[in-house]
Amino acid sequence: MxxxxxxxxxxxxxxxxxxxxxxxxxxxxxxxxxxxxxxxxxxxSKADLIVAVLAERQQRFLRAIRVQSVEALFAALETWVRREGGRGCLFLRAYGETGGDAPEIAQAVSTYKAELFDTIEKIVSAETGGTHQPELAEQILVLFEGATWAAVYRGTGAINAARQAAVALIQQARS
Amino acid sequence: MxxxxxxxxxxxxxxxxxxxxxxxxxxxxxxxxxxxxxxxxxxxSKADLIVAVLAERQQRFLRAIRVQSVEALFAALETWVRREGGRGCLFLRAYGETGGDAPEIAQAVSTYKAELFDTIEKIVSAETGGTHQPELAEQILVLFEGATWAAVYRGTGAINAARQAAVALIQQARS
DNA sequence: ACAAAGGTAAAATGATCGTTTTACCATGCA
DNA sequence: TGCATGGTAAAACGATCATTTTACCTTTGT
CATH class of the missing domain: 1.10.10.60 (Homeodomain-like)
Known part of the structure; x- marks a missing residue:
């Protein structure tokens, strides 16, 4: 097919x-x-198509950021943006366009974001010696989200800034 | 009127x-x-109306975050989200919906983002003793952007995480 | 040879889009 | 009295929307 x-x-x-x-x-x-x-x-239908596109994007993007360090996480994001262009998070854009009025789309977004957070949490945990640190993971998530969006108007420089901030936060947590 | x-x-x-x-x-x-x-x-026209709405939002939002410390910046964002709800950055949403095909809207977005960065740069400069630190300012911008968007699916907790990360980065830069 | 599967083009459906038009009504100022 | 000004309701505009329908053409496997 x-x-x-x-x-x-x-x-x-x-x-x-x-x-x-x-x-x-x-x-x-x-x-x-x-x-x-x-x-x-x-x-x-169009709504079904949107959901299918999001599902495929989720697989493809999460595979692209399947790495083992925070540094590599932001490097992977930069590679992605260079290849595909940076127009923000497609999931949140879908959510914003429908205002959450389409439950199937809202569901796809929250599923993806949950898995994204999970991915980041695991990377952070691996970098801090296996300890659970949800607050630190949330900080890295915010940096990742911010890099994704700021790249729209500031280019990949924003992703570099995020990477350096993330590394600094991790290092500080390790000491 | x-x-x-x-x-x-x-x-x-x-x-x-x-x-x-x-x-x-x-x-x-x-x-x-x-x-x-x-x-x-x-x-x-509708496009004109969108531009007018963005112009008014720009004034209102920038006034809401007219503060003197990074800590207060994120506190102001949290207050805003609690009052108005967090559905992401209205400017980037407008840009994303038109794909940049509407030049007037793209212009409004880039004007706003330039002024936002300027605002943050001044706050950061004031907190680091008047020194110019564009890389640090960009990190805070990324955290601000990330907090705005992550709040959509994680609530105000994401803004708190961003605030703590920002404070840590500022403190580290001061020593 | 035949029929099911999966594709095509093109027209039609009814709804809704952004926008304009027509015709009218109140107000306040000269 | 008269005439802008700024508003109303309601219909009409052509375009485009998502979706369905009609009718036909190729493959392919049995």
Whole structure:
């Protein structure tokens, strides 16, 4: 089923570059190079398509930041932004566009963010000698979120700043 | 001209709660309790209205965070989020919904972010004894941005975490 | 040979979009 | 008295929205 992948790729790119609501199904069928009938047979509805795009993005992004140190975490984010461009967190953008009025999308966002926090918590724990430090993990999460968004208007320099701040906080916690 | 203020207030609330694109002019006229003719005479167009809302928000928000310490900066953010709710940065949301396809909105966003960075830079400078430290200021900016967004899904706890991280970074820079 | 599967193009559906128009009503000032 | 000013309601505008329908074309496996 190459069709579904083609659809998801086109949809992810368009949603990311032009926004979810502003991207119409007409533009999607053209970009994915398929008839609207085929699109609806695979996607179900636009909301379903958004959820599918988010699910695929979650897998891809979490795999991209599967690292073992805080330093590498921010390096991975920088690589991602250089490759894909930085337009903020796609999940929060989806949530913001619907105002939480679409429960399925709100659910996808909270699932992703929970897993993101979990990922960061594990990295932080590994760097501080296996100790549980939820407050420190939350600080790193905030830096990660901030780097993602600040990169929109300040470029990858913001990610570097975040990386240095994160390293400093970790080092301070270790002593 | 009470009419214009009524319009801007209603528009800001609806845009914030339901998104810019998803908020139609019909819903706006109902919320602002005025005819569409009156609305268009004051607003010009929807894009103009969005720009006007952002300009008003910029003034209001920057006034709310006009403080003299990093600690107070994050306390002010927490107060804001408690009062107005945390749905992320309205400017970046507007930018994300249009994908930068609307130059007037992109301009409003970059103007605001420049002034925000300036504000933070001054606070940081005051706290480090008048020295210029753009890297430290950028770290605080990233924490501020991250706190704004992480509060969407983690509540005000994320702002507290950011505040503590910021204070630690400032203290470390002072020694 | 045949039928199911999966695709196409193109038109139609009804709703909603942003915006403008038409026609009217109050107010206050000259 | 008269005439701007600033508002109202309601209809109409053409465009676009998400979605469905109709009718047809290729594959592919049995």
């Amino acid at each position: 190459d069709t579904r992948r083609k659809l998801l790729c086109a949809a992810e790119a368009l949603f990311d570059r032009h926004g979810f609501t502003a991207t119409g199904m007409g533009r999607l069928t053209r970009a994915a190079d398929m008839s609207s009938r085929t699109l609806y047979k695979h996607a179900g | 009470d009419t214009r203020r009524k319009l801007l207030c209603a528009a800001e609330a609806l845009f914030d709660r339901h998104g810019f694109t998803a908020t139609g002019m019909g819903r706006l006229t109902r919320a602002a309790d005025m005819s569409s003719r009156t609305l268009y005479k004051h607003a010009g």
